[in-house]
Amino acid sequence: MPVHQDDRRRRFELLALPHLDAAYNLARWLAGNTTDAEDVVQEAYLRAYRYFDAFQDGNIRVWLLTIVRNCFVTWAKGNRSGRLSFVAETPVAETAGGRRPYGAARRAIRRRCCWTASTARRSAR
Helix, strand or coil, X not given: CCHHHHHHXXXXXXXXXXXXXXXXXXXHHHHCCHXXXXXXXXXXXXXXXXXXXXXXXXXXXXXXHHHHHHHHHHHHHHHXXXXXXXXXXXXXXXXXXHCXXXXXXXXXXXXXXXXXXXXXXXXXX
């Protein structure tokens, strides 16, 4: 391995590996389970290492967690296409009639939370 690559690897390990737990926690929260979170984090760290030369000295934690989030979105589109839908970030003014494009998703989440809470109360009795 050339000296330059060895220095690059060491620098990446020194800066990025301390944030592995935070990356995993974010991925687990997004994915909802440990197996998928491990896949997302592995892909995120591979991407981060691949593009490490493009990292400008700044907050590497923010940079890494952004990559984790983007990897999750990419992963979810390919693996959960039937269960998840992603809403484009469109300003309200650009939507038809000024309606918010994520209103239906918000209502579905609320219904799901209410259903889960009522189910938990019934099973606790």
